[in-house]
Amino acid sequence: MTNSFEDYLNTDLFFVIGSNPTEAHPMAGAKIMSSVMSGKSKLIVADPRRIELAEKADIWLQLRPGTDIPLLNGLMHIIIKEGLHDQKFIEERTEGFEALKATVEKYTPARVSEMTGVPENLLYDAARLYATTAKAMLCYTLGITEHICGVDNVMSTANIAMLTGHLGKEGCGVNPQRGQNNVQGACDMGALPNVYSGYQAVVNPDIQAKFEKAWGVKLDNKLGLTIPDMMDAAVEGKLKAMFVLGEDPVLTDPDANHIKKALTKMDFVVAQEIFMSETAKYADVILPGASFAEKDGTFSSSERRVQRVRKAIEPIGDSRPDWWIICELAKRMGYDKMNYESPRQIWDEMASLSPIFAGINYDRIEHTGLQWPCPTVEHPGTPVLHTQSFSRGKGLFKAIEHTPPAEMPDEEYPYLLSTGRILYHYNITTRYSSALDAHRPEEAAMIHPADAATLGVCTGEKVRVTSRRGSVVTKVNVTDKVMSGMIWMSFHYKETPTNELTVNAFDPVSKTGEYKVAAVQLEKVV
Amino acid sequence: MPTVTLTIDGQQVTVPKGTTVLEAAWKAGSFVPTFCHDPELTKPGACRICVVEIKGARNLPASCVTAAAEGMIVETASPAVIDARKTILELMLDNHPEDCLTCHQAGDCKLQDYAYFYNVKPGAFGGECKNYEIEDDNLFIVRNMNKCILCGKCLRACEEKQGRAVIDFAYRGFRTKVATALDKPLADSVCVSCGTCVSVCPTGALTEKAMLGSARKWEVQKVRTTCPFCGVGCNFDLNVKGGKVIGVTSNAAAPANGRDLCVKGRFGTDYVHSPKRLTKPLIKKNGEFVESTWDEALDLVASKFGEIKTKFGSDSIAALSSARCTNEDNYVMQKFMRAVIGTNNVDHCART
Incomplete structure (x- = not known):
């Protein structure tokens, strides 16, 4: 996030696109809901589903799944046509405006309306409201990124924010609410094939030399593999062994059958887990890790805030903290520079090697955490990014054309499947919470009343959902919150493994899977 | 910033203009009790327990909704003030169950604290007492409206902090009650069980279901930590007794969320003690997982990784790190892969 959650209270307009925060990020959602309810802020929602925020919105743009680029281009077309763009910001802080202008020129309201299904008058209303509200904040989540054009979608959100000067200021910004508790931190720590901690490139010889010196070994300078x-x-057959820490790709990665094939094929799989996950079942060795309540450490939230995790109880049974297990393996493989006594020691080593975290230590984050970049121990942290300049200096407009989803409904697979999270579950862990699981024990796929009538099913009855990759049975919830022709499912239930259906197609740059669009057929199960 | 100077209990205090007499009194170090006041919510001035005596005023104003003014002379504990507060408490206690012995909130209850402080006992008025059925129809929150003192913090928090307004005052006079639309059970309402109402309730009217009967308030050790679910980064206190996490309570100092949480953060951490937790290293032998010692499992993994590295090269091994684990876990994982295995094949689900 360029801005902070506290800043949600300062904005006058939320533009929420591809995000369902009242379910997936409830405390972000609550801030939006209460701000809108009190009359402090207005709200534009772009989402194919009538999510809770859509019901509270001043303007709801019900776009067809996978048409985010035409929608954003169309809004920018209107903003430029009506002279509502921020000329001063564009001149001082950006480059590439002419190319953007030439591209969005082609996205006329009539054409965009046809592509997205959003009425023209709403396009005008949304464009004018976003461009003319001084403090306007754009929030997105996986509805933007989980497409084969996810990176282009993200850049389009940056385009419209730069076009209107809604960046680098309080109450503004482009704010992706991150999925997991520590997905920000896992990236920050270098659990990525291209960077060490602090986003330091593995291909940079100076960086490589720095880490080689600190770690006392020769390091590889070529990029590693992404998950797909x-x-x-x-x-x-090229990859022989895998070490899976606290992740369940069989249930949560797209095209689950492909994942299962991969796990079966390898010679040796180690799972470090707290539960017998669907992935752990494929392992040769399972190492029992300790939960967040049983270990010290830190998480980094969406707003780049590093906060303490504190040990409250001893590890359950004979489980051990994850860092301890990994360090123990290193020791047994003959490496002697991972002999840490505590997570604090690990953090300090990481911070000493990573300039953006250099000023953060456990003493400083005892009470409220700190937001990176934080280069020195005197630095107060950074609640708002890009106030003076962007990471590359000037913000670069990218002229972006529409990319349709990899697989769209056709005669054989006539329905569009989209997926996401529900309020009462968090990926797979909450199934082990007795109250949460009792409250929402099974999948309830959302389908439109018209489709339900065609299929002859009522709420609580079952359908078989089949894609080119797999087939699952689920109960349905008949509701007009989804559009006709669409089925929406969560991925929390191993009894209904939705990701056996999703498409094995990825954004070419980010390698993010297209969880939001797949073609399926439906039939009633008697 | 313009300021005003006033005298509270004989002591001069200077505060920014717009400060309430209550806040000024607290700043001066005076004790003033409150029920309906909450620094983060609108101020109804409803419960009157915070009344003070202000020289020249015709009555005893509620200090929480009275602005401090230049030259004001305030008494927070004059005989008239104490008398008024005792009467309010007597009225409340005579319409309140006398079950502090078994009440979950005992030890963390404002009504109990103030009754003790002012030495007020039930029985001054007698008369009719509320007699509602205890509502425990949902999985998360127990509502005992007999213990509700109608401070209204729950319904203001629901509206102002969560933006929902699921509950409000219903009925009139003695029958006034905090209720959902049409006074239906919570389970049949649009409530999303975030429990923010529970976190602001000053008595035992609203309690976390899972924690009932598990510990007295003074036995609980609170450990502040960060929520293990989504990426908002809410902080809360794990409530621990006897080496076991018994539940979660809010911590007002949490930077992203204050006292607000969602249903998962507040009520979902019991997975930690799930009987399905893996508690021993397991090694697959003939297709079945068999328990092993740590030494056996770690040595096996170390030797297998070593063999595969020697035979097929470092890049034949890959790791999925975890967006659910700590920064420190992730740092050591990527260091292990890069420094020990010798590959950059480390990734996690940020992209999928």
Whole structure:
């Protein structure tokens, strides 16, 4: 996030696109809901579903799944046509405006309305409201990123924010609410194939030399594999072993059958887990990790805030903290520079090697945490990014054309499947919470009343959902919150493994899977 | 910033203009009790327990809704003030169950604290007492409206902090009650069980269902931590007794969320003690998982990784790190892969 959650209270307009925060990020959602309810802020929602925020919105743009780029281009077309763009910001802080202008010129309201299904008058209303509200904040989540054009979608959100000067200021910004508790931190720590901690490139010889000196070993300077590439390499027999820490790709990665094939093919799989996950079942060795309540450490939230995790109880049974297990393996493989006594020591080593975290230590984050970049121990942290300049200096407009989803409904697979999270579950862990699981024990796929009538099903009855990759049975919830022709499912239930259906197609840059669009057929199960 | 100077209990205090007499009194170190006041919510001035005596005023004003003014002379504990507060408490206690012995909130209850402080006992008025059925129809929150003192913090928090307004005052006079639309059970309402109402309730009217009967308030050790679910980064206190997490309570100092939480953060951490937790290293032998010692499991993994590295090269091994684990866990995982295995094949679900 360029801005902070506290800043949600300062904005006058939320533009929420591809995000369902009242369910997936409830405390962000609550801030939006209460701000709108009190009359402090207005709200534009762009979402194919009538999510809770859509019901509270001043303007709801019910776009067809996978048409975010035409929608945003169309809004920018109107903003430029009506002279509502921020000329001063564009001149001082950005480059590439002419190319953007030439591209969005082609996205006329009539054409965009046809592509997205959003009425023209709402396009005008939304464009004018966003452009003319001084403090306007754009929030997005996986509805933007989980497409084969996810990166282009993200850049489009940056385009419209730069076009209207809604960046680098309080109450503004482009704010992706991150999925997991520590997905920000896992990136920050270098659990990525291209960077060390603090986003330091593995291909940079100076960086490589720095880490080689600190770690006392020779390091590899070529990029590693991303998850989809790892799975492909495993299926092809090139990857022989995998170490899976606290992740369940069989249930949560797209095209689950491909993942299962990959795990079966490898010679040796180690799972470090707190539960017998669907992935752990494929392991040769399972190492029992300790939960968040049983270990010290830190998480980094969406707003780049590093906060303490504190040990409240002893590890359950004979489980051990994850860092301890990994360090123990290192020791047994003959490496002697991972002999840490505490997570604090690990943090300090990381911070000493990573300039953006250099000023953060456990003493400083005892009470409220700190938001990176925080380069020195005197630095107060950074609640708002890009106030003076962008990471690359000037913000670069990218002229972006529409990319349709990899697989769209056709005669054989006539329905569009989209997926996401529900309020009462968090990925797979909450199934082990007795109250939460009792409250929402099974999948309830959302389908439109017209489709339900065609299929002859009522709420609580079952359908078989089949894609080119797999087939699952689910109960349905008949509701007009989804559009006709669409089915919406969560991915929390191993009894209804939705990701056996999703498409094995990824954004070429980010390698993010297209969880939001797949073609399926539906039939009633008697 | 313009300021005003006033005298509270004989002591001069200077505060920014717009400060309430209550806040000024607290700043001066005076004790003033409150029920309906909450620094983060609108101020109804409803319960009157915070009344003070202000020289020249015709009555005893509620200090929480009275602005401090230049030259004001305030008494927070004059005989008239104490008398008024005692009467309010007597009225409340005579319409309140006398079950502090078994009440979950005992030890963390404002009504109990003030009754003790002012030495007020039930029985001054007698008369009719509320007699509602205890509502425990939903999985998360128990509502005992017999213990409700109608401070209204729950309904203001629901509206002003969560933006929902699921509950409001219903009925009139003695029958006034905090209720959902049409006075239906919570389970049949649009309530999303975030429990923010529970976090602001000053008595035992609203309690976390899972924690009932599990510990007295003074036995609980609170450990502040960060929520393990979504990426908002809410902080809360794990409530621990006897080496076991018994539940979660809010911590007002949490930067992203204050006292607000969602249903998962407040009520979902019991997974930690799920009987399905893995508690021993497991090694697959003939297709079945068999329990092993740590030494056996770690040595096996170390030797297998070593063999595969030697035979097929470092890049034949890959790791999925975890967006659910700590920064420190992730740092050591990528260091292990890069420094020990010798590959950059480390990724996590940020992209999928």
